[in-house]
Amino acid sequence: MPKPYYLTTTLPYVNADPHIGFALELVQADIIARYQELLGEEVFFNTGTDEHGLKIYRNAIAAGKDPQEYVDEYAAKFRRLPEALGVTTNRRYPIHFIRTTDPKHTQAAQKFWRRCYDSGDIELKDYELKYCVGCELEKSDSELVNGCCPLHPNLKIELIKEKNYFFKFSNYQGRLLDFYKNNPAFVVPDFRFNEIKVFIERGLGDFSISRLKEKMPWGVPVPGDDTQVMFVWFDALVNYISTLGWPEDEKNFEKFWGTMEKPNGIQMAGKDQIRQQAAMWQAMLMSAGLPNSKQIVIHGFITSGGQKMSKSLGNVIDPFALVEEYGTDVVRYFLARHINSFEDSDFTLERFKEAYNANLANGLGNLVARVMVLAETYQVQTVIFKQQRSQPYQGAFERYEINRVIDTIWEDIQRTDQRIAREKPFEIVKSDLSEGKLLIQVYVQELAAIADALTPFMPTTSEKILKAIRENRKPENLFPRKD
């Protein structure tokens, strides 16, 4: 009986082109999801796009476009990313792609708002915002230097009062801390968990969750107050359950998101998202009387040549270009094995190419060729056993240590290479054909196990290898050397 398994990425904000950092999140999530499929579970995989808010509104206006038209274009771009990364390829269960401008989502967000409101956790308060006359823009504290706008340091920041709805986050300090205590693996890795615990222990302030519609109309209307729209991330977070058809489809919701007693929703997110995912969203769920998430898995960032990627530095890595040149599975391989699952990692084209040649061309690709040439030449038919996955492989998967898991596969590749060098089947086969064929059968068997273990990481490559084994034919070079 397959168990329902729910996994979601965060939704990227569509104010810029798809980023390699989000490609990492998608690939990590997909690897975990495919592992669950391999185990036989019924997987609900969610991703999508976050499309409301001030930045998008401004960008659209600046581009002379209607906001809806603007986000439609971006959503199409972002939808191509899971395709380019093979997330949609050859899956047992289709992926779900939600846009926060989907009507079913906006309605869910409004329903969610009402539930929090009915719990008494939403109230109208004065909100004092900082405004730079020079920029004609609102400024947040983090944007200011010494209390001044860095672009207009000679102008005084004006304080403007307006009414906003606030979420009473302060009501949830104790409940969140209890929740963390009762769920000691709620955030992975644990150093991120500590971070959020300390943050909560320091005390919580309420936060604004709406904006004046006349100033910024590009948001979900606040139910019962047509002067306000929701602040972007309040509505965006609800996607994790609106994608399941909540509130209408209670059955599907409960099946995948779980129940109060047994939460089932697992979320992937970048390290900049801990507070929102592990604290605010959890408090919102509590307020709405819905089950919490089961677990939040936090990954690091990808730097480029030791620096943050930026257009001005010209070190931005485009995931589409990478896929174009090397292919989907190569990019997946690199992100899985050579980018740390939890910490920041550096990405350079040199490292990428080196890994390609050393591990894919010389390692996996060559092993497939050497074994399958032997099998084809000597007509060795092999019946593939049912696969058993090793303890280190499974254990590392349970801890989300993706690079550890895939390391074990390369250990197996090396072991098979060593074995062939030691047993010399290419000699034995000349003196004792049946003995040689027996040996070759073992290597094919090992190759099949490698292909099986590879399924979550490189689904297309894995299938090519298994097909070659079934047909007993050496395949085309999987990974030609690049010099």
Added chain:
RNA sequence: GCCGGUGUAGUUCAAUGGUAGAACGAAGGACUCAUAAGCCUUAAACAGAGGUCCGAUUCCUCUCACCGGCACCA
């Protein structure tokens, strides 16, 4: 400033209170089934100073360096 973390071969990472492992890269060797691939061998590291201990890379303190968090940026 406060809190937390990290510092191990050229590089990316492991492990351990008692001879520090691997991968990539480098050098050499024997072979040839394979994508001049693979295999074998070699060189190469515990940031610094104290302390506890029979013994510390591992535990403690300090110094230095780096990183992260300290709320309305998604």
